[in-house]
Amino acid sequence: MSLTVVGSIAFDSVKTPFGERDRMLGGAAVHFSLAASFFTEVRPVGPVGDDFGAAEFEVLEGRGVLTDDIEQVPGGQSFFWRGRYDYDLNVAHTEDTQLGVFGEFEPKLSAASQEADMLFLANIQPDLQRQVRAQCGTVRFCGLDSMNLWIETARDSLLAAIAEVDCVVLNDAEVRQLTGEPNLARAARAVMEHGPGAVVAKQGEYGAALFTADSFFALPGIPLEDVRDPTGAGDSFAGGFLGYLDSHEGAPDEATLRRAMGYGTVLASFNVEQFGTERVAALSREEIDERFSELHAMTRFEPLPAPAE
């Protein structure tokens, strides 16, 4: 089993009401890879600059992430994002974005990355997502994330990319924006009409919902009394989700997709407890499974027959 992810590998400067960090390791492919590393062999693909050093590689390799397809561009600067969150941690306020080496990124996947069983196209320009998708050819399962920027500036490319994947993993607001349909159930169906058999609508602290052609499944967010930094939570969700899927043979069935939603929820919940990658990089599989069991317990109820009045 192996999983390739293409996306940003970055430095983030983040301030929340609970603290701040300057130039910490971040980026969608990083958060995704660390989360997926608990389940399968994962290869992030993306460019970094000279500023990306041994310490950053060590965080990834410490979790067994295979870093051969991280391309270090001489003289370049890594992708950089600076943002802050106020007390409403659902809303990120971007203060600075510097594309750096990502502005010239032309994906060239190694043979090992191309031959992965599963592929995740994290949030990058949709034409780049399609290039990566084409290089990989047949995969067992391919997921895709995106953002409002591409919905607004490259909608046709994005729809073409979506047509080539099995599952989109988007925020619920993005599912609505992409389709122009305010009703989420209708919006998810409209996305599936473009090709994907599944739509995951991430809902921040409210959890996540899974739409397929003939079923619906939803999980609440895990209630946490200490949330310090939501940066990367959606990517950790996707990493837990696809990582778990990849650890199973064959095309994912409904039961496997649902458990994968559970692991996505669990990884996202750990992500937000500390800044950046701090919590997930230090996790154990035992902690993950324990919280998975807690999630199961907090969503369970008995379908008793109706009592007499």
Next chain:
Amino acid sequence: MSLTVVGSIAFDSVKTPFGERDRMLGGAAVHFSLAASFFTEVRPVGPVGDDFGAAEFEVLEGRGVLTDDIEQVPGGQSFFWRGRYDYDLNVAHTEDTQLGVFGEFEPKLSAASQEADMLFLANIQPDLQRQVRAQCGTVRFCGLDSMNLWIETARDSLLAAIAEVDCVVLNDAEVRQLTGEPNLARAARAVMEHGPGAVVAKQGEYGAALFTADSFFALPGIPLEDVRDPTGAGDSFAGGFLGYLDSHEGAPDEATLRRAMGYGTVLASFNVEQFGTERVAALSREEIDERFSELHAMTRFEPLPAPAE
């Protein structure tokens, strides 16, 4: 088993992107009573004016709701609310509120209402909630709803009312506002420190969460492709929730509370499918139980041991 509810009995004029209605039957006690009527004997308490006629009584009595404690004030006008919803159905825009006979309301409960097994204090001025609570004396379970207006203008009274109930049923934003705590899990705990053993945080289309001293439970909203009017959904939730609780002997245990959350979710989902009371008034218990089973199916996942990598 019997359940008393005090709250508004009203006419609502509502416009949504999907239609409009002028002076339809509404009010918290009405929506609550109709939802609860599928589970138990329910008595709404509140004043109406001369404009409240046989047609309105018939809707309630058609569902077996006991209307003896609806006080018709000669020469008075019933509570009236006019509002609209745009495409974001989570946000009501109030255009007019006329208290009418509610401005002079002094609750005087009949013996039958006072002797109910359970009590729900729907959203009215907190001192009135306390008067009703005092008239009822010992009850098996008492719930309370409120709103931002009372949090802002009568916070001390509201906290005193909360101290006298078993469960508050509030929107999650109200739980945060009441406690000044942006984190919902901490906010719910802060509410429980005032006395209630349970906090239900309603989350609109995202569902609802139940906090107790030692557990957490959450349900998603049921995905609906046709949502026409959300007015009264929270009250229908509370009616399904307390109605189901009242249909069981003794103090509610965790399993009963969880199933009650399910019935609350189901009644709220029917409420929004048509305007005002139209859908719930025409429901059958079979439809309710069928959707309850669907809700169970769409939240179920298997807690498998982790697979080998």
